[in-house]
Amino acid sequence: MKLVHLATMLLLSIGLWACSQGNDNTVLLDSTGKHPDLWAVAATGGKHPAEYIAKPDSCDECHGSDLRGGITNISCFSASRSGINCHPAGPSGHPAGFAAPGLHGVNAKSAAVGVLGMAFCKNCHGADYRGAGSANKDCIGCHRLTTPTTNAPHSPAPWRGGTRTHVTTDPSNAAACAVCHSGGANSPIIPSPPAPAGTPPDCFNNTLCHGAVGHAGDPQPWVAAANHGARAKTNLGTCQSCHATPASGVNPRFNVAKTNLANGCENCHLANTAHPTPWLTGRVGTPGNIANTTSHATAGSLATACALCHGSALNGSAGGGTAPSCMSATAISGISCHATSPAANPSGCSSCHGNPPNGATAPNRAFAHAAHTFSNVACAACHNNLGFGTIAHADGTVNVALSPTFQAQSGGAPSYSADQCTNVSCHGGQTTPPWASGTINVDTNCTLCHASGTTQNNSYNSGDHAFHINDAGLACTACHDTTNLSLSHFTHLETPAMEGPAAATIGGGNTNVISYDPVTRSCAPSSTGFCHNTRIW
Incomplete structure (x- = not known):
C-alpha cells in the first residue's frame, strides 16, 4: 500500500514539474514554466486566445481535455483568476442562433484554420462530437431532433444536393471525416483499391470514399468537354455517386452543385441529361448550338449506363425510365432510334438495321444489301471500322470504307464514289452498277464481274x-x-x-x-x- 502511495506522489510530482518548466517547443510557457506576460488581459483577452486557436492541444496537456483544471487544478472557467473573470459560464463565443445549420455548418465545413473546420469543433464537443469536451454540448443529440436515426455530426445522409452538401466541405477536414469514414466506412462508396496502410486521410486518395476523380490530377480545366467527356463516356454511372441525386439507383439527375456550377452538370447540359443532346456526331441541340463531335455509339457500358435513365431494357417508361425509349417508333430530334433492343443486341448492326437492311428509309434502306448477304460477308466488308462503337456510327450520313480483304488482284485500293465501288475482288476489279438502282442478272451478265485476260482470280483465262x-x-x-x-x-x-x-x-x-x-x-x-x-x- 505504501508503494502505491509513493508511486502516486511520484506521478503527481512529475506532472507538476512538467508544467513548471519552460518548453523550448512552445510559446505557452516561459523559462520559469509560467505563461508569459499579457497572457490573460481582461479587456482584450491577451495572448492566450490566439495561442489556443492555433494549438488547442497544448492547453489540454496541463488544463485537461475539458479545460476544467487537469493536473494544474486551474480551470479555464473559474469565476476569478488573478482578478480576471475567465469563462465563468463555461465555453462561449458562438453568436446567437449559431445552432442553425446555415451558421455553424459553414464554419465546420470551412478550411481547418483557427476556429474553423470540423477538427476545431472537437475541442469543445468531444472527439466523437457527443459532448465529451468542455462545452458539454452533444452535436449528434441535436441532429437527432430532426433525424432520429442519425449518428452523424453533419446533415442527414446522403448529405448531397442543394446547399447542404458535403461536396463543398474543404478537403483540409479529411482527418475529421476519417473518424467515421476511413476506408469508405458508413458510405455507399468503397475506395478501390484501398490506400496503403498509414496513408494520411485525404478526400481523393482512396483513404476515405473517393479516389482521384476530376480533380488536380486530371486535365484542366476539367469542366471542358474535351477533358471530362472522355472519362464520363467510359461509364456515366461512375459520375453518379458525386454528381447526381440519387447517388445510386435509377433515374438520377446530374444537377448536384459543384463550385461555381449551381446546377452541376445541367449548367452546360440540358435539364435531366448529363450528355450532349442529341448525342450523335454532327447533330446540334446542346446549349450554344455547337455541333456535337462525339456520339453515344462510342460510349462504354451502354447497356447499364443508359439503363440508368432510359429504362431497364432501354425501353423508356415501360422499363421504369424517365428518359425516352431507345426503340421509339417516332423520331427524336430528327433521329429514328433502334428497331430492336440495343440492350439485348448491344454490339450488333441489326438493332437499327434489318439483317440485311430491308426498308425504304434510313437507317434501314434496302438497296442492294440483300444481293450481298452471304454467311461469310459481314457488314464490315463495306463499312470497315465504321460500325457500332466508332465515331462515324449514326452520324446521319452513309459511310463506306471497303475492307482491304476485298482488294482486287489487279492493284489499286478499293474505293466507293458516286454510289459505285471500284477495285473490289468480288466484282473482278470492275466498276459496280450503282448501289441504289443497279442490278446484275447472274444468268446473263457474267462479264460484269468476270473479265477476260486480267489478273483477277475470277478472270476466264484458263484452258479453252x-x-x-x-x-x-x-x-x-x-x-x-x-x-x-x-x-x-x-x-x-x-x-x-x-x-x-x-x-x-x-x-x-x-x-x-x-x-x-x-x-x-x-x-x-x-x-x-x-x-x-x-x-x-
Whole structure:
C-alpha cells in the first residue's frame, strides 16, 4: 500500500514539474514554466486566445481535455483568476442562433484554420462530437431532433444536393471525416483499391470514399468537354455517386452543385441529361448550338449506363425510365432510334438495321444489301471500322470504307464514289452498277464481274475459254449451271481466290455438259452434235 502511495506522489510530482518548466517547443510557457506576460488581459483577452486557436492541444496537456483544471487544478472557467473573470459560464463565443445549420455548418465545413473546420469543433464537443469536451454540448443529440436515426455530426445522409452538401466541405477536414469514414466506412462508396496502410486521410486518395476523380490530377480545366467527356463516356454511372441525386439507383439527375456550377452538370447540359443532346456526331441541340463531335455509339457500358435513365431494357417508361425509349417508333430530334433492343443486341448492326437492311428509309434502306448477304460477308466488308462503337456510327450520313480483304488482284485500293465501288475482288476489279438502282442478272451478265485476260482470280483465262467464247460464240451458261452459284460460287468471297471452285458449277441443269471431271479436266457433252466428244480442257 505504501508503494502505491509513493508511486502516486511520484506521478503527481512529475506532472507538476512538467508544467513548471519552460518548453523550448512552445510559446505557452516561459523559462520559469509560467505563461508569459499579457497572457490573460481582461479587456482584450491577451495572448492566450490566439495561442489556443492555433494549438488547442497544448492547453489540454496541463488544463485537461475539458479545460476544467487537469493536473494544474486551474480551470479555464473559474469565476476569478488573478482578478480576471475567465469563462465563468463555461465555453462561449458562438453568436446567437449559431445552432442553425446555415451558421455553424459553414464554419465546420470551412478550411481547418483557427476556429474553423470540423477538427476545431472537437475541442469543445468531444472527439466523437457527443459532448465529451468542455462545452458539454452533444452535436449528434441535436441532429437527432430532426433525424432520429442519425449518428452523424453533419446533415442527414446522403448529405448531397442543394446547399447542404458535403461536396463543398474543404478537403483540409479529411482527418475529421476519417473518424467515421476511413476506408469508405458508413458510405455507399468503397475506395478501390484501398490506400496503403498509414496513408494520411485525404478526400481523393482512396483513404476515405473517393479516389482521384476530376480533380488536380486530371486535365484542366476539367469542366471542358474535351477533358471530362472522355472519362464520363467510359461509364456515366461512375459520375453518379458525386454528381447526381440519387447517388445510386435509377433515374438520377446530374444537377448536384459543384463550385461555381449551381446546377452541376445541367449548367452546360440540358435539364435531366448529363450528355450532349442529341448525342450523335454532327447533330446540334446542346446549349450554344455547337455541333456535337462525339456520339453515344462510342460510349462504354451502354447497356447499364443508359439503363440508368432510359429504362431497364432501354425501353423508356415501360422499363421504369424517365428518359425516352431507345426503340421509339417516332423520331427524336430528327433521329429514328433502334428497331430492336440495343440492350439485348448491344454490339450488333441489326438493332437499327434489318439483317440485311430491308426498308425504304434510313437507317434501314434496302438497296442492294440483300444481293450481298452471304454467311461469310459481314457488314464490315463495306463499312470497315465504321460500325457500332466508332465515331462515324449514326452520324446521319452513309459511310463506306471497303475492307482491304476485298482488294482486287489487279492493284489499286478499293474505293466507293458516286454510289459505285471500284477495285473490289468480288466484282473482278470492275466498276459496280450503282448501289441504289443497279442490278446484275447472274444468268446473263457474267462479264460484269468476270473479265477476260486480267489478273483477277475470277478472270476466264484458263484452258479453252477464248475459243469457246470468242470463236464458238457460246454463252457461259452453255457449260456453267447458274443454279449452283449460291452454294459454290458466292461462298468464298472473302478469300483471295474470291469464289468457290468453278468446276462445281459445270454441267447439269440446262447446260450442254453431262459431267465434268476436275481431276482430268475433261467434260462429257450432252450431245456430240452440239460440239465435240469428251475433251481435255
